Amino acid sequence: MSTLEVLPQEVTNPVEPFLRTERIPHIWCPGCGIGTTVNSFARALLETRMDLDKVVVVSGIGCTGRVAGYVELDSFHTTHGRAIPFATGLKLANPSLTVVVYSGDGDLSAIGGNHLIHAARRNIDIKVICVNNFIYAMTGGQSGPTTPLTATTSTSPYGAYEPSFNLPQLADAAGAVYVARWTAFHVRQMTRSMSEVLKKKGFCFIETLSPCPTLYERRNKLGEGLDTMRHYKEKSKVRNGAPTSEVALGMRDDIIVGKFVDRERPDYSELLHHQMITQLGDKYVEAPACSCG
């Protein structure tokens, strides 16, 4: 079956202009949900009609870290866990950019956990999309800080016994102005959330649960990616505005999804300018806008 036989010439996939199509098919496994989240992200860019020359995607290391290589935007594939520091630098040097950090749970909450909470505390104007597949997938399925209790992984063959992070609560407590959680099943809601954060100022955090059929599902005998998508469909409960302390994830518990936090708080550059003007008065000269954009 050749592509040309089934593909009408006059219609193109609406997300194609946002992708480096020469690199596709991508490396993600059949049944993995990361591609679905990228699909939603492309649709959010399409909906919001962002100037694509002003949108930057920064990724760390891991399966989700590959996103930077597949989006047809200025993108940055950074060192492990340091996507947020690179993004912070980008935003401070060129405040006209919309900086999106697209990375995985291991990259953002384990090795980059400190950067995550401090960027949220300072309310730096970056948008963090965290794809949570509950393990370190690219390195062979080791247990991480989001692995739910009793889950079997390659480094917890008798079940994980460490308590896990509740990422929305972490981001909320650290001061993020927008916190939401969706799963790869909730494509429309996820697209809407991504559209909202692209237009919102401040530190925004979206957690997206994704199946990892090759490592997480297979070791835990949970079937394939499609079975996990069915599980998300059955077990997800939408509770917008739910207190983030009540949305922790268990091994096979109900999954509380929704937009939990949406508030206003002065962001880092506002605070910086305010401080400079207060201290220096007329002597303060604002740095010229970056001409590299």
Next chain:
Amino acid sequence: MAKGRVAIVAERCKGCGFCVEFCPTKVLALSSTYNSKGYHPPEIIALDKCSGCDLCGMYCPDFAIYGWKVTDEKPNKAVAAR
């Protein structure tokens, strides 16, 4: 008369079945044919039911399928921001 159409890029497909499972009107099924990577891409089994909602396109992790509405003769070509 179908309200929508769906296009499949078989060579990109990895046969995850998301489009087949979540199509609201059950237009698709996984075929028995193989693409060059050895996956089974979906095939259209009930085109007349297609509403052109593009939910298959939203779920596809491989950007290998998309639907569009056929209200008029010329399908709406999506225009990107650049």
